[in-house]
Amino acid sequence: MTASHASRAHAKLSASGSKRWLSCTPSAELESHFEETTSDFAEEGTAAHELSEIWLKFRLSQIKSGEHKKLWEKAKKGKYYSPEMEDYVQGYVAIVLERVSEARKRSKDAAVLLEQRLDFSAWVPDGFGTGDVLIIADDTMEVIDLKYGKGVPVSAEDNSQMRLYGLGALDGYGYLYDIQTVRMTIVQPRLDSVSTEDLPAADLVAWGDDYVKPRADMAAAGEGEFAAGDHCRFCRARSTCRKRAEENLELAKYDFREGSLLSTDEVGDVLGRIDQLQKWAEDIKKHALDQAEKHGVRYPGWKLVEGRSNRIYSDRDAVQAALIEGGFVEDKILTPRELLGITAMEKAVGKKKFEELLSDLIIKPVGKPTLATEKDPRPELSSAASAAADFND
Ligand code: SF4
Incomplete structure (x- = not known):
């Protein structure tokens, strides 16, 4: 069964929130008292998913060119569409097609399913999610998830969202095939990141039975101990x-x-x-x-006041006309036209054209020193003091 992107319902124990409710089981019940909000980033992600589905269906011959063209033209009129999104989506589609062709090499009967509702309610009460791409070939089943955000790379290793999708896929299709390995892949085209975890199907099921099920039952009943940590970042009660x-x-x-x-x-x-x-x-x-x-909530000792603001022109055309009328020349009152910034330019012309025309003209100056934890992958800089000591040596 396929699920529309905009109507991807959110279960109380959702796969995307699983890191949180597995770590802090009563959070699921506490969260239900807060309204679910959406953001521009989430809506942009939905638009990217819709666009990628249009392209994947076409490239996998699941729709004909007439229907593809109609759907694509409609997507291009969307609020979030841009040449930059088109490029990133094409990058993602190319990765999926590569995986499909590898699967077809292993088995010519490889099955490729898009936008599948994955039901993992055998482990999590009412648990379900949507797998962007499901590839089944031979004894391996792969679930691919597109993440359109450009925050931080998300690893597929030990990723509870992907593992729940894997369990759902196994439960839904495992009986048709002799699946030995479940492969879970996250693609983040804006970060050039592809991360995969391969897990023997038996280990995945054991994770579901031994770790997820008892905690999901506690979470559904609002039981367990509150536990704060990194996972609080996305909790509605945070x-x-x-x-x-x-x-x-x-x-x-x-x-x-x-x-x-x-x-x-x-x-x-x-x-x-x-x-x-x-x-x-x-x-x-x-x-x-x-x-x-x-x-209208009032906090003791605090009041709502107007913030500071800067002066603005009420009508820029009228300002220009008044100054010209007053005898000022354009050079004096207008700023010269400026190039767009790099991010805005990439969005305006698309990643491909940007790289084609400007790759030799973009430089990355040395960043200012910053403090990072020892786990950070960047190499350590030598400080001025240690450089001087090295020189003296
Ligand atoms: S904010 Fe953190 S500790 Fe509090 S309920 Fe949410 S996940 Fe649990």
Whole structure:
């Protein structure tokens, strides 16, 4: 069965939120008291999924060229369509077609299914999701997921969303084929990232039975212990969740040693806590402003006031006409026309043309030094002091 992108319903225990409710089982019940919101990024992602489906169906001969043209023309009129999106989607489609052709080499009867509803309710109450692409060939089943965001690369390794899709695929089609391996792949065309996890089908089922099922039952019943962590970022209760507040205030408490100044070790420790504290503080501020502005909530000691603003022209054409009339020449009152910035240019002309025409004209200046944790993959820079010491040596 195929599912439309815009109407991809969200189950209470959704695959995309599984990292959260598996780590903090009562969050699913707590979240249900908050409205589900959508964002421009989510809608842009939906548009990219729709466009990729149109192209995949055509390239896989599931629709004829007349229907493809009609659907494509309609997609091109969409709010989020751009030459840049077209390029990224074509990149994703090429990767999927590569996987399909590899599968066909293994088995000429390889099955390719698009937009399949994957039901994993055998492990998670009412659990289902949508697999963008499902390829079944020989003893291997591959689930491919397009992620159109350009935030951070998402790994398919140990990824609970992909594993739940894998379980759903196995449950839905496993009885037709002798599946030994489930391959789960995430493609992020805007980050040039493709990540895959291969898991023996038996191990995936054991993960579902031993780890997911008991936790999903607890989550559905609103039971278990609250547990804060990175997964709080996407929780609808994140701004006012007591557990998250307690954890962050605990983080902020610091057992300082004697002395008027912090030691290097102490500064290092505090650095490790700042990002999480900052995110939590921003969530609280955003939530409080939203409540005060939209729902009239008053917080003791705080009031809603008008923010600072800068002067703007009410009618730019009238301003220009008045200045010319007043005897000023255009060179004096108009700024010269400027090139678009790099991101806007890439969006305007498309990634392919951008690379074709401008690749030799784009440079990447050396970035300003920044502090990162030791796990960060970038090589360590030598500081001015250690460079001087090296020189003296
Ligand atoms: S904010 Fe974090 S700790 Fe609180 S319910 Fe959500 S996931 Fe659990």
